[in-house]
Amino acid sequence: MLPSAPLAAGVSATATPAAALPTRPGGWPACASTTRRESTATCNCSGHSDECFYDRELYRSTGHGGRCLRCRDNTAGPRCERCQPNHYRWDGQAACQPCHCNAAGSLQLQCDSAGACACKANVTGWKCERCKDGFHSLGDGGCRDCGENGAER
Known part of the structure; x- marks a missing residue:
């Protein structure tokens, strides 16, 4: 038994x-x-x-x-x-790894097969964790243009 x-x-x-x-x-x-x-x-x-x-x-x-x-x-x-949802596996790896996409900067929490996340407008980084040059204030809508609302570039 x-x-x-x-x-x-x-x-x-x-x-x-x-x-x-x-x-x-x-x-x-x-x-x-x-x-x-x-x-x-x-x-x-x-x-x-x-x-x-x-x-x-x-x-x-x-x-x-x-x-x-x-x-x-x-x-x-x-x-x-x-892989489970929101995980990926590189070729040759046995275990699936968490994507860790930034919820505020990513279009979705699922990454591609290399672990890269799809970013919202004006957001960059492997995990969509920062604003592109000339943009600021990463939030749910992406990043804001530095020229908006009197912000300086």
């Missing part, structure tokens, strides 16, 4: 080892919809989870039924194959 731990909905706390059960496509136990896997070979959790279960709907829509549980390294998805 597997060690007891909080489990996702539809996962049995008294899982039977996969090798002891009849199988479905992909080597999944016949009653795998409520069986936790001791091996993630069938799941292919991208190295970011040690647990998975058979998801019939996922199998019907994708041809693989392994849904990973508790993805690590800020990853998400049935196979822990993508």
